[in-house]
Amino acid sequence: DTGVSQNPRHKITKRGQNVTFRCDPISEHNRLYWYRQTLGQGPEFLTYFQNEAQLEKSRLLSDRFSAERPKGSFSTLEIQRTEQGDSAMYLCASSFPTGLTGELFFGEGSRLTVL
Amino acid sequence: AQSVTQLDSQVPVFEEAPVELRCNYSSSVSVYLFWYVQYPNQGLQLLLKYLSGSTLVESINGFEAEFNKSQTSFHLRKPSVHISDTAEYFCAVSKETSGSRLTFGEGTQLTVNP
DSSP: OOSOEEEOSEEEEOTTOOEEEEEEOOTTOOEEEEEEEOTTSOOEEEEEEETTEEEEEOTTSOTTEEEEOTTSSOEEEEEOSOOGGGOEEEEEEEEOSSOTTOOOEEOOOEEEEEO | OOEEEESOSEEEEETTOOEEEOEEEEOSSOEEEEEEEEOTTSOOEEEEEEOSSOSEEEOTTSOEEEEETTTTEEEEEESSOOGGGOEEEEEEEEETTSTTOOEEOOOEEEEEEO
């Protein structure tokens, strides 16, 4: 399968623990995006990369959140000292280099449950 | 900043009936408009998009949407739905210069009943 891959698909953790999600985009895509989706809501933008450069971060991305894309391929999203409010589906998407077509290719998401 | 309002959170219809899912947006600049669909246990997929040109755009599975600039709307329609169209539908916008950073609406759950 050559789509966007996210791991793990589900993560249950206790409040205060750190978690990390990984996203492998479609290989020829150089833009990578992270979104968060809570129940009954649409996806909310968190951050995006062009190659290894993080070009934009949402105000939703508190200091406990950090995203990296060290070699311009896969990306990780780490949440430190998790809180119950962090429970959500974390979506990764990638797009073609121009990005102007607006088509994002989404993975199936990583669901986080914080107890 | 732009925003998207999907006026119906749930739309139940019977199979073969027509359906319209409403979407309104607000933006001070020109935007691109999209409908994404999320089938159960699957990732979001692009259904159709408006970038420029004809204001009526169509998908390969019979959906269409019309960009109405004066009413700032991009409603999604299908003349006859199938049970397989049951899914959540998200309207989204991006600014022309935003590098595909999408702002999504809250979604409309379309349920097609036999």
